[in-house]
Amino acid sequence: MRKVFVTGIGIISAVGNNVRETIASVQNSRSGIGNITLIDTIYKNLPFAEVKCNNSALFKKVGIEEAESFSRTALLSMVAAREALLYSKINDIAEWKTGLISSTTVGGMDKSELYYEDFLTNNSRNNYIDIHDCADHTEKIADYLGINEYLTTISTACSSSANSIMFAARLIRNGTLDRAIAGGSECLSKFHIDGFYSLQILDTEPCKPFDAFRNGLTLGEGAAYLVLESEEAVKTSGKTILCELSGWGNACEAYHQTASSPEGYGAVLAMQKALAVAGLQPSQISYINAHGTGTQNNDASEGNAIETVFGNNIPPVSSTKSFTGHTTSAAGAVEGVLCILAMNRGWLLPNLNFTHKMENTHFEPVRKLQTNIKFRHILSNSFGFGGNDSCLIFSKV
Amino acid sequence: MKTPVITQFCSINHSTVFVNGEPVFSFAENDFTAFMKAAYKNSGAEYMKFYKMDGLCKLAFITSEYLLKGPCPVKLSNPEKTAVVINNGSSSMQSDVNHQYSINDAQKYFPSPAVFVYTLPNIMIGEICIRHAIKGENALFISKEMDTGLLHNYITYLFNNKRVDSCIAGWVEQNENLYESFLLLIQKNYSDFSDNHFTFTIENLKKIYKQESN
Amino acid sequence: MEELINKLKEQIITELNLEDIKPEDIKPDTPLFGDEGLGLDSIDALELIVLLEKNYGIKIEDPKDGKKIFYSIRTLAEYITENQSKI
Numbered sequence: 001m002r003k004v005f006v007t008g009i010g011i012i013s014a015v016g017n018n019v020r021e022t023i024a025s026v027q028n029s030r031s032g033i034g035n036i037t038l039i040d041t042i043y044k045n046l047p048f049a050e051v052k053c054n055n056s057a058l059f060k061k062v063g064i065e066e067a068e069s070f071s072r073t074a075l076l077s078m079v080a081a082r083e084a085l086l087y088s089k090i091n092d093i094a095e096w097k098t099g100l101i102s103s104t105t106v107g108g109m110d111k112s113e114l115y116y117e118d119f120l121t122n123n124s125r126n127n128y129i130d131i132h133d134c135a136d137h138t139e140k141i142a143d144y145l146g147i148n149e150y151l152t153t154i155s156t157a158c159s160s161s162a163n164s165i166m167f168a169a170r171l172i173r174n175g176t177l178d179r180a181i182a183g184g185s186e187c188l189s190k191f192h193i194d195g196f197y198s199l200q201i202l203d204t205e206p207c208k209p210f211d212a213f214r215n216g217l218t219l220g221e222g223a224a225y226l227v228l229e230s231e232e233a234v235k236t237s238g239k240t241i242l243c244e245l246s247g248w249g250n251a252c253e254a255y256h257q258t259a260s261s262p263e264g265y266g267a268v269l270a271m272q273k274a275l276a277v278a279g280l281q282p283s284q285i286s287y288i289n290a291h292g293t294g295t296q297n298n299d300a301s302e303g304n305a306i307e308t309v310f311g312n313n314i315p316p317v318s319s320t321k322s323f324t325g326h327t328t329s330a331a332g333a334v335e336g337v338l339c340i341l342a343m344n345r346g347w348l349l350p351n352l353n354f355t356h357k358m359e360n361t362h363f364e365p366v367r368k369l370q371t372n373i374k375f376r377h378i379l380s381n382s383f384g385f386g387g388n389d390s391c392l393i394f395s396k397v
Numbered sequence: 398m399k400t401p402v403i404t405q406f407c408s409i410n411h412s413t414v415f416v417n418g419e420p421v422f423s424f425a426e427n428d429f430t431a432f433m434k435a436a437y438k439n440s441g442a443e444y445m446k447f448y449k450m451d452g453l454c455k456l457a458f459i460t461s462e463y464l465l466k467g468p469c470p471v472k473l474s475n476p477e478k479t480a481v482v483i484n485n486g487s488s489s490m491q492s493d494v495n496h497q498y499s500i501n502d503a504q505k506y507f508p509s510p511a512v513f514v515y516t517l518p519n520i521m522i523g524e525i526c527i528r529h530a531i532k533g534e535n536a537l538f539i540s541k542e543m544d545t546g547l548l549h550n551y552i553t554y555l556f557n558n559k560r561v562d563s564c565i566a567g568w569v570e571q572n573e574n575l576y577e578s579f580l581l582l583i584q585k586n587y588s589d590f591s592d593n594h595f596t597f598t599i600e601n602l603k604k605i606y607k608q609e610s611n
Numbered sequence: 612m613e614e615l616i617n618k619l620k621e622q623i624i625t626e627l628n629l630e631d632i633k634p635e636d637i638k639p640d641t642p643l644f645g646d647e648g649l650g651l652d653s654i655d656a657l658e659l660i661v662l663l664e665k666n667y668g669i670k671i672e673d674p675k676d677g678k679k680i681f682y683s684i685r686t687l688a689e690y691i692t693e694n695q696s697k698i
Contacts (some may be wrong), residue, residue, distance in 0.1 A: 031566070042503075072488045099520075105517060116497060134488060134539050152547060153539050155488060156519040163536060170554050194500045195513035200657060200674050250534040252481070254526035259653060269477065269532055269593075385514070386523030387536055434630075445650065449631040508667045510657040511627075 003231045004350050005397070006242045008088025010080040012221030013324045014049035015134045017061075018083055022256075022340060029369050031216050031323050031352055032229065032271045033206040039110075041193050049220030049325025050188060051076060054125045057135035062144065069127040069271045071108035072221075074137035080223035082140045083183055089239055095338035096178035099150030100142050101168045102225075103160035103184035108132040110189045135183060144223060150177060152373030155329070157248070158291070160184050161224070162332025162392055166319045168228050178233045183333030184227030191220060192328070199258065205324070207294030208353035209319035210303065210365045217293040220325020224333035226340075241285045242340050246377070246395040247280065249273025253387030264305030266389040267291075267381065271309045273381065274391040282310045286375040287340050287392075289371040292319020292365070293326050303361040318366040322352035332382035332390065339378045339394050348373045399586035402558045402594040403601065405471065407464040408569075408579040408609040409436075409456065415609060416467050429574045433459055440466070442462065449511060450524060451492045455569045457483070457521035458528060460578040461565060465529060469580060480534040480555055481522045482566040483580075484543050488518040492574045508588055521569060533561055543568040543579070543606060549599040552583060556597075561585075562583045568606075623684075626662050627655050639685040648683075649656045656681060669694045 009019060014032025016022035023115050025032065036048040054083060058068045058075035061084070071185075075153075081100075090098075108131040115125035130136065136151040142151050150171070154163050161184030196202050196219060203216035224246075234241060251267030260266065260309035275282060293301055306314060327334045342349050351365035376396055381390045408415045412432050414422040421440050424432040433455045437447055440462050447458060465471050473479050492515040499508045514520065521535040526535065534555065538547060548566055557559045568579040583597050595601040620634040629649065640649035643663050644656070663669045669691065671677060678689045 042506075055697075107488075113497065116501075152544075154536065155517070155539050156522075156535070156537050157517045167536070169549075170551075174550075174554050174557075176550065190500065191497065191516075194508050195496060195510075195516060198508040198510040198513050198657065200660075201512075250536070251477075251534045252523070252526040252532050254523070254530055254532050255521055256527070256652065257520050257654070266532060274532075383518065385517050385518040386521075386535075387526060388519055388522070392693070445629070445631060447627040449654075509661060509663055511654050514654055 002173045004172050004228050004245045005231065005234050006226050007229050007234060008084040009242065009337045009340055010087060011222070011224040012051055012076055012079045013334050013336060014051055014220050017051070017053050017321050019087065023137060025323065026349065026369070028339070029350060031206065031350065033325055034297035035316030036188065039190060040189055040394050042079055042188050043193055043197055046202055047180035047218050048071050048188060049218055051221050055093060059086060065247055069131050070140065071107055071131050071137065072110045072187035073104050073108065073185050074131070075141040076187055076221070076223035077102060077137045077141050078144050079223045080183065080185065081145060081181055084225040084227050085145055090227065091142040093146050097149050098147055098179040099168065099177045099197045100138060100140060100147045101107055101152055101154065101164040101180055102138040103154040103164045103329050104186055105133050105155055105160065106156055106186050106192060107134040107135055109191045110187050113191050132358040136156065146204070149183070156363060156388040157386055158326070158328050158331055159382045159384035159388045159390040160329040161333065162390040163250060165226060165245065165332060165336060165392060166250060166390060168247060169245050171228050172228055179227065179229045181225050181227055181329045185223035186221055186290065186327055186329040188219060188221045201295050203294060205320055206353055208293035209290065209300050209321055209351055209352050210358055212356040212358050214294045214299060216268065217295055217321070218325040221326045222324060222327045222334050224330055225338045226333065226336060241397050243343055244395045244397050245392065246393065247274040247278025247393030248310055248326045249277060250390045253389055255387055258385045260301035260383065262301060262304065263308070264301035267305035267383060268308050268388050270389040270391040271305065271379065271381070274393050278377065278395065280377060280393065283313050285377050285379045287315055287342070287378050287393060288317040289335050289349065289378065290317050290319045291381040292321055292351065294321060298383065299358065303358060314363045316348055316366050317363060318349050320349050328370055331386050332392065335382070336392060336394070337378050338378050343375045343394060343396055345379055346371055346373045391397030398557055401583050402598050403596040403605065404584050404585050404594050405464060405580050405596065406581040406605055406609070407460050407467065409460050409602045410577045410610065416469060418608065421463065421468050423574065427574065429576055439575045442466070449559045451489070451515035453489055453491065453518065453569065454521045454524045456571045456578050458524050460569065461525045461530070461579045464565065464580050464582055473531070473563055475528045478562040479531045480546060480561045480564040481525055481531060482551060482564060483535050484538045484548060484568045485518050486539065486541055486542060486570045488573045489516050489537060493554055503522060503576055525565065531568055540545050545599055545602045545606065549602055552597070555590055558583065577604055577610065612688055612690065615691065616684055619684050622666060627646055627651065627658055631647060631681060637684060639681050642683055643681055669693050
């Protein structure tokens with residue numbers, strides 16, 4: 001079986017505009033959750049995890065004229081994807097068959113919701129119409145980085161970027177590609193802020209995953225990408241390997257459009273599949289980065305699923321959404337990058353804001369950052385509306 | 398590893414439901430919502446949740462209903478090892494617009510949670526899975542038109558790596574009165590399948606889709 | 612009260628897309644949620660909160676109160692009668 005290795009990471013989120021800033025935030029247990037400043041929403045009293053960088057600054061980072069029509073989703077994605085490529089020291093894209101698999105749900109909605117009236121009444125903003133679609137940002141990254149071998153866009157809500165990474169791994173494994181940049185991007189928008197509010201699942205305080213008094217999620221934004229390479233490509237280049245992507249799994253909860261079943265059966269199946277692909281027993285997992293949104297439903301369901309899979313041998317668990325907020329489509333990749341940083345730096349990532357154990361659960365999450373931890377395998381969950389449950393496993397090499 | 402087979406297919410376009418190439422239900426008017434309601438009633442399904450779905454999900458539901466429980470009903474041997482892989486072009490555009498309308502006017506601000514839950518194209522996969530208790534892998538890909546190469550590549554991988562025993566796959570697209578769906582049931586090649594089935598090759602996929610969409 | 616109960620039946624059928632249900636199918640004391648009743652779910656509960664605000668100007672601050680208020684058409688009608696007079 002062709003192995004798949006991670007050789008590059010790129011990230012922009014509420015905790016930092018790049019890997020270096022992200023490391024500093026994590027080391028200081030500094031959450032990115034705070035006030036929303038860039039969107040004029042009627043819910044500005046609620047906490048959000050905004051990327052601390054307005055669109056003008058993002059344009060500068062990517063070196064593009066502001067007059068061009070780019071969604072914030074595309075700008076964030078270009079920043080992170082470029083960082084991943086640089087991290088991986090790829091100078092010649094065409095040296096190996098290299099693809100791009102990205103994901104989003106919001107896409108260009110941040111602009112469409114601003115200019116909707118103009119679209120209908122005048123021609124002044126027509127250049128923003130075409131950038132609305134999810135695949136637009138993928139093409140923008142491809143043009144920016146010169147990738148043209150293979151492109152696709154996945155849209156499965158909050159499991160999207162985990163699915164992008166999984167799909168990229170399969171394309172490498174079956175020889176369609178030798179390398180891939182995989183991940184996702186999402187920016188905040190009134191459209192989904194208002195929508196999540198109507199579902200009554202936004203906490204009025206910063207989210208507290210797995211806490212008995214949790215009261216909802218905190219919406220965030222960001223983008224993250226991994227550079228995945230085949231064993232052959234890596235051996236030939238002799239470059240540093242960050243870790244192996246050793247397992248992945250996806251399953252359908254088949255319970256409700258947006259809620260998870262009490263037993264979390266879809267999550268159980270996804271984790272079991274990932275373990276099977278990796279050839280691992282649950283007891284070999286060093287740490288679980290949970291989906292852990294902070295909603296009553298997810299955390300209870302995921303808690304039960306973890307206990308079903310791991311029995312009495314539950315490894316340390318935490319949700320990093322109390323750092324980054326819930327970055328929705330980007331979550332799988334954002335949290336994947338955090339897992340890879342944790343693995344390489346020996347960090348046990350904390351589940352901030354936790355104080356009280358949930359009822360009917362036998363574990364409590366990691367409270368404080370711990371260092372000098374040795375990891376073998378890390379498991380990361382991402383569950384999307386529609387019951388789309390995904391799981392990734394990263395292994396130390 | 399034997400090539401999997403396409404054991405049946407269902408397509409819906411121009412107010413008609415086709416199963417395995419044959420028209421099985423037709424509706425006189427060119428009104429998508431009315432057509433879906435009539436097709437639902439004709440299917441004999443008793444599933445109240447149907448009425449809550451948005452247009453995209455109704456189309457996906459009805460297509461999978463006729464595919465699995467229509468004139469040639471099929472019992473999935475292992476719903477936990479059945480995947481659903483769908484390709485779509487406009488995402489959940491109609492629900493997105495409906496949601497946007499409900500939040501546009503600050504004076505009449507009543508966002509509907511029932512509309513918002515449908516502002517994700519992959520919910521249609523969730524609806525198919527809930528209906529048929531399917532718990533296998535699911536994926537949704539966005540592209541301008543049906544990407545037969547991608548679907549073939551992805552699904553072949555699933556079968557070759559023994560991830561699935563069957564797969565429901567295809568194209569579902571809907572935005573108001575513009576709609577088209579095409580779902581196939583692809584199954585592991587057991588030797589008792591008749592020679593009438595198409596093997597799951599990219600040529601056959603293209604051929605069937607072409608004849609169904611004309 | 613009877614008039615309000617009948618009006619609520621129509622509104623619920625429309626707002627929750629209960630197409631195959633007629634007003635006479637909904638008894639005033641039948642539970643709205645759960646398997647014995649209309650089988651409404653958590654999203655329907657949220658829609659009822661929106662309906663209360665949109666049609667009656669009553670805002671429910673805590674969705675957890677919904678369980679009592681939305682138990683049946685009658686409990687909902689009683690809640691509206693009680694709270695509308697406060698406005």
